[in-house]
Amino acid sequence: MSSPADDSGYAHLRLDRAGQAAAFDALGDRYDEAFPHKEGQVAAAEWLIRSLPTGSRALDLGSGTGIPTALQLAEAGLKVVGVDLSDGMVALARRNVPAAEFRQADIADLRPGGPLDLGRFEAVAAFFSLLMLPRAEIPPALRTIHHLLVPGGLFALSMVEADVDDFSIPFVGESIRVSGYLRDELREVVETAGFEIVDESSFTYAPASADIQPEVQIFLRCRRRHA
């Protein structure tokens, strides 16, 4: 029964990405307009830059338009690879951040033994991207991130605090499905996946779009344990 793919936790999952990438393809630049003032995200990326030597490899999971994170990391001298499910977003990011490399891919493709091997990274950033997965896929995704990091590598994660699974919400005139945990459960899920949480912060964020509710955002700064 056992196989390398089973270890990653994806074996029994039927991946359903219907509409998720399409929503972002349709969004284009409106995404950045709807979510301005990403101070929390900028501060988290700043922590990665501060903690790593120049030339370190950094993966931006769910890189979107490349603004602000991929750009910020690349300008600080890190070797940045951005991955996003949306072709439209990847195209925008390539234009916005020529210094970084962008790949259209599903995070499941990056799993150990998966079809896409990007090598190992000193840092991974996943800002509001894992919330696009159904809950059942979040622990495997965290294991994938663990696998992509060198031992002791850094992981910056942000999520919206909510207790929902694959829940459809309006999103800048489109509709997407999101999942989330309340803080205590999120910490537990992250720690179980092999990370040490070194810092946590949370605050309410008001998007600049009338169809999105203000949300409580949680930022976790983590380090990959050896296990």
Add this chain to the structure above:
Amino acid sequence: MTKRLGTGKRTGRKAAGAQGRATPARRPTRSGPASVPGDRADEPRPAEPQTDRLRYLDAATRSIARGMDLDETLSELCRAAVPAFADTALVHLYDPLPVGDETTPVPGVLRLHTTRQTSPQALPSAAEAVHPAVGGPLATRLRDGRPVFGDAPNAAATVTELLGPANVGTTPPPGRRLILAPLHGRSHVLGSVVLLRGAGRPVFTDDDLLVASQLATHTALGIDKAMLYAREASVADTLQRTMLPPSLPEPPGVRLASRYLPASRTAQVGGDWYDTIPLPGNRVALVIGDVMGHSMTSAAIMGQLRTTVQTLALLDLPPDEVLHHLDEQAERLGTEHTATCLYALYDPVLQRLLVSNAGHLPPVLLRPDGTGEILSVPPGPPIGVGGGGFESTEIHAPAGATLLLYTDGLVESRDSDVLTGVENLRARLRTAAAQAAPPALETLCDAALGALGTGDRDDDVALLAARFEGILPETVAYWYMAPRPQTAGQARRLTRRTLHRWGLDSLIETTELMVSEVVANAVRFASRPITLRLLCTDVLRCEVGDDSPVVPRMRHARLSDEGGRGLFLVDQLSERWGATRLSTGKVVWFEQSLPDDVAH
């Protein structure tokens, strides 16, 4: 029987002149109808007296009929009567005046309403108020309805009762120099008119009595008409004012001010309205509308549309949906009246404005830096046309900006078109903004009205101003939670954490308790994730939303009813609470005052 109606040619004019009476031809003010034959010096030849009488009556009754209100009608009567027909006219009216066909008891008081005389000495002191004795000569005479001379049987007693002994005891007794004509409307005795001729003038003739009767009849009917007209205007005005908000709410994050000015002409009832409706999440709907036309119907339609908008707004529908359903409802009302309406939804946390328009004038947004912008919102078709196709436009609404919604009466006039009017409005606002930054909201409203506040208005004017103050996101927390058995406990922990961060530790215990009760209630009925929202403004507000349309009621609060018991607790512990049914479910909310050391 002399054919002369009026002043005697030989002695009368001289006597009249001695009394200081100006001849009608020389009167500087608007003159009454052509005077009675023989009164004019330049009369080429004495006309056939009956023809002249008819000509006089024709002009007099037309003047009387022209009056639209009570005062106008009575002053037209007096102007017609004095000096052409008599030297003094006194009109007494019952107080209160019976109106229309209502059956009301005859009022007990007659009041002197209008006096006109050629000489101030003619009647030095007619009583201001008269209380006719029940069954007395005056009451009987007025009920009888026919005019009489002063020398008719019982007339002396009647006149004494009306004018007081001092005025009747003059020498010589008035006799045929006095006519008392009751004023009879369609269904009621309204009062009386007394006509007197001075000593130097010929006495009244029998034909004069018929003329007086005609004058009284037309006057009474004129009074009837004026009263009905006034009542219609007053009913419509009351109707309209009742249908406008008596006061504006004071929701956190926005300040509101409004003005309503009726059109200058009393009967010009308009269909303008405005409204402000607080919604969950500290949002507020701002509404302005204008039903076409000026009539009681406009006001009535306005009332129905306003209620409809309120109901739709409270369902928390998007602005374009509100207008869409309003349009459908207007069609169902079966009215041929159309209306324009603009619906704006302000979210103080997101600092966004969602605007949808049904043919209304564009709002003006005065920015914090004092510049004014005429918001380009797709105009959309008017309500009641059935066109549909309304759109919502999203606009950044920064703190310190002011939104002005107004009706066409503010910008449209005989002298300028609407576009010029809107530009002038923007200029007035800019001037006001230049004097103080930011100008007080009331000052801004006054500036927006400009000269309209005092001058004549062709149309009614409604104005609604909203100063955006915004709410900092740090004072808001919002979560989605799938309905599960543990959700109430999770909500407790989220509440505890958030209130601690806000320094509201003293409220934690009660708030946790109420939140968990309301959340437990929501979880029982919800099929989709519920929402918990905490807002700390000048009060602590908690809102729990779910997708079940079942709205809890206190009357269900029996001990056997778990949900009802929770609400009973909320009712006991909170300052205010309520449940709002939305198109997507419902929101149950409650508020608590902040402890003194936190409240600013």
